Amino acid sequence: MKKVLIGSDKSGFFLKEYVKSDLISKGYDVTDCGTLDVEAPLPFHKVAPIAAKKIQHKEFERAILCCGTGMGMAIVANKFEGVYAAAVESVYAAEKCRAINDANVLAMGGWVIGEIMGAEIANKFMETEFTQGLEEWRQEFLKKAKDQVKEIEQASFGSAKS
16 A cells, blocks of 8 residues: 655645545545645645655655645745656646656646546556656666756755765
8 A cells, every 4th residue: 555645725625635535545545734624724835845855754755735736836845855746737747747757746736627637647646657658768768867867956955975
């Protein structure tokens, strides 16, 4: 069983609740990092760091974040080293953000995506592995590219070893 962290602001609350329920019904171990009550919402720039730090510290391999468009959550989450958040609006993009980019955070918009589509997107994100379904040459290319992106990231965050 895979663990997944999920969170939202007020604008993504109902999408998050639907996706959370769907994932639980499919046997996922889902932890909600807020907003827990739509009447006492946390803003996107408070929720995304909670999730990003848990990904960064390897408490969770994947997270799903929902705000109005998904973009605010993705922007904030990507400020953390080791976090690769993708704002996604289709099942196809959810598959490709995992298979090609090895994204570990899915961001979706409650103003943009309906609940049923959001659940389909989340399921595709959760079931797809890095390089899954790709030609062998592309798998090798992407694995090397991932290493190069990691070097760029380490230089940017200042964690590269001297």
